[in-house]
Amino acid sequence: MIVLGIESSCDETAAAIVNDKREILGESLLSQEEHKTFGGVVPEIAARAHLEHIDEIIELCVKRAGIKLEDIDAIAASSGPGLIGGVVVGVMAGKALALALNKPFVAVNHLEGHALAARLTSDVKYPYLLLLVSGGHCQILVVKDVGEYERLGTTIDDAAGEAFDKVAKMLGLGYPGGPMIEKMAAVGNPDRFVLPRPLIGSGDCNLSFSGLKTAVRKIIESYSEDGNIEHAIMRKREAADICAAFQVAATDCLTRKLAKAITYFKQNYPEGKDLVVSGGVAANTFLRGKLKELADKNGLEFSAPPVRFCTDNGVMIAWAGLERFAKGYTNDLDFKPRPRWPLDSNAPKAAGAGGVKA
Ligand code: KG4
């Protein structure tokens, strides 16, 4: 079984071809550089760039796989949630290919791509506990099966990656902020500045990052004579110490809520053995280390996709598409891309929501 996957929901235009032996036959990816000067992704610029490059990215991927288009059994496209202009570009390309080749179309929830990526690269079995941390999402879920999720917690304000990006922007470190914060944090002192752990005593598995971001803003403001962070005068040393304190605080919030979730998971899914992290923030080595410690302490196996499959890519969409297709879940060509698409509404049989059982 061979599936082509297309990703275009944010600022990566990507395609990949995988098979059911968990082999990646070909892949191609273009990270849009156009957004760097804006400190964030500009939706219209992203949509235009996807439109310009999608055909060549798919062609390149097929060429690298060394197969004929006819050898592909199904076409999957990231069909939401995301920036709708880009999503529409990928979905239209996927549907056009499916129609021309007379192959099934599979609408993949972008978050399901992140959620299932670890199953391609590690021996992770259902059910497993998942921390999904990306630029737009921050959730703790039980992945029961393809399309079957129980959400245990979510952020009530910013996503984890969004918080990394905003802190980086305040420090003038550029976009995306996560990798820069991690680099600076590696040489910083995490104990110099004291940061809060918002919502930590709430008793549930929900998360909050906006208070953390505000606390960082206040520290930066204190280095400015007129209280304007743009006029703050900080040495690289202070900026690195803020990054280190922020990374520790954000990780602490995540691991403490995850510890609660593990208790629930072990009680309610005693057959579950794995703790998985995925999404762009899962590229963070410090976070991965702390999650591994937590998993070890609780007798769970820790898995994370390789870093290049944590941030947006075509491979995870192709793989999620393959898992859906293998179960017989395909979609009609009138499937409407969904700018909002909660993962726990992704049940395969929910007509009009995730798809229909073929
Ligand atoms: O999954 P992703 O590529 O796109 C979304 O679906 O949102 O995630 C991008 C997010 C950005 O917020 C970026 O700053 C963050 O992942 N990120 C990181 C790291 N690498 C990427 N955050 C922390 N540490 C990193 N090393």
Ligand code: ZN
């Ligand atoms: Zn993503």
